[in-house]
Amino acid sequence: MPGRADVIVVGAGSAGCVVTRRLVDAGVRVVLLEAGGPDANPAIHDPSRMGELWHGPEDWDFYTVPQKHAAGRRLHLPRGRVLGGSHALNGMIWVRGCPHDFDHWAELGNPGWSWNDVLPIYAAIERRSGTGATSPGPPGIEGLLDVAPNLPLHPIQQSIVDAAMQLGLEFNPDYNDGELDGVSVQQVTMRAGQRVSTWSAYAAPVTGAPNLTVRTGAVVRRLLLAGTRVTGVEFEIGNRQHRVLADQVILCAGTIGSPAILLRSGIGPADELRAVGVDVAADLPGVGTNLHDHLLCPVIFGTTRRQVEPPRPGRSVTQTHLFWRSRSGLAVPDTQPIHFSVPMYEPWMQGPEAGFSLMAGMISPESRGRVRLSGARPHDELLIDLDALADERDVDSLAASVEQCREMGRSAALAGEWGAYELYPGPGVTGEAAVRDYVRRAAITYHHQVGTCTMGVHSMAVVDPSLRAHGVNGLRIADASVMPRVTTGNTNAPSILIGERAASFVLR
Numbered sequence: 001m002p003g004r005a006d007v008i009v010v011g012a013g014s015a016g017c018v019v020t021r022r023l024v025d026a027g028v029r030v031v032l033l034e035a036g037g038p039d040a041n042p043a044i045h046d047p048s049r050m051g052e053l054w055h056g057p058e059d060w061d062f063y064t065v066p067q068k069h070a071a072g073r074r075l076h077l078p079r080g081r082v083l084g085g086s087h088a089l090n091g092m093i094w095v096r097g098c099p100h101d102f103d104h105w106a107e108l109g110n111p112g113w114s115w116n117d118v119l120p121i122y123a124a125i126e127r128r129s130g131t132g133a134t135s136p137g138p139p140g141i142e143g144l145l146d147v148a149p150n151l152p153l154h155p156i157q158q159s160i161v162d163a164a165m166q167l168g169l170e171f172n173p174d175y176n177d178g179e180l181d182g183v184s185v186q187q188v189t190m191r192a193g194q195r196v197s198t199w200s201a202y203a204a205p206v207t208g209a210p211n212l213t214v215r216t217g218a219v220v221r222r223l224l225l226a227g228t229r230v231t232g233v234e235f236e237i238g239n240r241q242h243r244v245l246a247d248q249v250i251l252c253a254g255t256i257g258s259p260a261i262l263l264r265s266g267i268g269p270a271d272e273l274r275a276v277g278v279d280v281a282a283d284l285p286g287v288g289t290n291l292h293d294h295l296l297c298p299v300i301f302g303t304t305r306r307q308v309e310p311p312r313p314g315r316s317v318t319q320t321h322l323f324w325r326s327r328s329g330l331a332v333p334d335t336q337p338i339h340f341s342v343p344m345y346e347p348w349m350q351g352p353e354a355g356f357s358l359m360a361g362m363i364s365p366e367s368r369g370r371v372r373l374s375g376a377r378p379h380d381e382l383l384i385d386l387d388a389l390a391d392e393r394d395v396d397s398l399a400a401s402v403e404q405c406r407e408m409g410r411s412a413a414l415a416g417e418w419g420a421y422e423l424y425p426g427p428g429v430t431g432e433a434a435v436r437d438y439v440r441r442a443a444i445t446y447h448h449q450v451g452t453c454t455m456g457v458h459s460m461a462v463v464d465p466s467l468r469a470h471g472v473n474g475l476r477i478a479d480a481s482v483m484p485r486v487t488t489g490n491t492n493a494p495s496i497l498i499g500e501r502a503a504s505f506v507l508r
């Protein structure tokens with residue numbers, strides 16, 4: 001292990017592996033530090049076994065503080081702690097987002113991040129294959145990451161698509177061309193029935209390079225600073241402490257991990273840091289704020305006419321989704337239900353083993369929470385507060401999505417052909433007040449937390465449009481935490497995009 005590197009990358013997740021690969025290819029001496037271990041668990045690689053990974057060794061297993069507007073519950077926030085990060089645990093669904101998302105980022109004071117700016121980067125990331133995807137990159141450009149339609153469809157998934165069309169939605173053959181609305185087959189980062197993560201596609205192929213050192217089980221506790229210049233990091237492997245020095249550090253530890261490292265290093269809101277006994281290195285009031293997430297809410301069905309067989313090995317538990325605007329006047333769809341070929345029961349629910357779930361989805365969150373320290377010691381609990389459903393507009397969208405999923409369940413394609421009957425919310429939950437109450441009792445994360453190290457040029461921004469930390473030298477942040485506002489759809493693709501951009505900023 002070298003004592004010094006050109007660049008230390010903290011976190012081998014969606015973005016960190018991309019940054020690492022691009023810098024290594026350019027001859028930069030990189031040390032990549034990852035808290036988790038190798039991606040050796042077979043359940044990582046088989047898409048039908050995704051659910052087994054939660055609460056296991058590859059999950060940070062975060063919980064929020066009790067959520068006042070979600071029936072006082074503590075919400076489980078799984079996050080990948082393994083080579084590949086959350087891309088080793090996720091549903092692999094590939095959604096670029098829509099023009100409005102990135103144009104909005106640019107309007108907020110982030111030149112270079114508009115849709116027209118990011119589109120060529122997406123095209124250069126993706127290696128598209130199979131039928132169904134109609135938005136290939138420019139000819140001759142082929143990226144490192146496989147993106148393919150999630151086919152062949154499970155029979156229940158085809159009927160779910162039919163149900164959506166019976167409600168009047170259009171089939172959208174390629175939601176990645178800038179127009180999201182409609183029901184679609186998901187595009188996924190899979191090849192031959194196996195997960196492809198940025199670890200397997202980007203970083204793993206260069207682990208033998210002489211200018212790359214990868215350390216697993218390496219938990220970064222804090223940044224080393226000389227005044228306001230970052231000089232390296234301090235990390236633990238087991239109970240032993242280590243240090244490595246570098247010209248630059250790039251934090252890719254994710255929406256929870258990156259602000260946690262900053263706060264523990266004394267970079268954050270000065271008053272709050274002092275209040276928990278942390279010495280202040282740089283007063284950056286935005287660190288940990290602007291936390292927001294998409295939310296799901298289970299709508300679960302049993303069947304009487306046909307049995308829903310569990311997905312076979314190599315097949316995803318979810319294959320289709322839809323984007324829908326629940327009210328007029330919205331710039332982008334506010335809902336994205338996602339459809340599972342299994343019943344996705346919460347621990348307090350029960351029902352038959354076979355069935356299917358239309359997980360209502362809210363993707364336009366207005367509620368904002370934050371990540372804070374509870375104390376100065378490295379092992380003191382992080383306080384993660386989504387403040388989920390604090391804004392009534394979020395309840396409006398999620399309740400509308402629940403009602404749409406219920407209506408799909410009553411369609412000829414599902415009730416007629418499969419004998420679908422509703423288990424949750426269940427026939428007793430009727431009327432607007434009861435549905436809103438169900439949403440507060442049953443909503444869970446969509447796994448898309450972002451925003452805690454927001455990019456921008458205002459007083460609450462943490463990084464500038466080139467992802468350099470404000471007021472601290474030698475430090476960049478490159479992961480989902482820098483998104484000023486969450487994109488319309490799943491957040492892996494934009495996180496990987498951020499990794500690509502960060503590498504290009506370092507190398508230019």
Ligand SMILES: Cc1cc2nc3c(=O)[nH]c(=O)nc-3n(C[C@H](O)[C@H](O)[C@H](O)COP(=O)(O)OP(=O)(O)OC[C@H]3O[C@@H](n4cnc5c(N)ncnc54)[C@H](O)[C@@H]3O)c2cc1C
Pocket residue numbers: 010011012013014015016033034035036078079080081082083084085086087089090091092093094095218219220221252253254255257258261446447448449478479480481489490491492493495
């Ligand atoms: C269960 C689940 C399902 C999801 N499904 C989808 C989906 O289908 N499609 C989609 O687009 N998005 C999905 N997402 C979201 C998507 O995976 C994330 O938005 C994306 O992976 C975020 O990338 P990142 O680089 O910001 O963080 P991560 O990929 O989480 O990487 C952060 C890395 O940093 C490491 N780390 C953190 N702290 C430290 C530390 N102190 N020291 C050393 N290392 C550290 C972590 O272990 C991790 O490897 C899902 C997420 C989850 C958890």
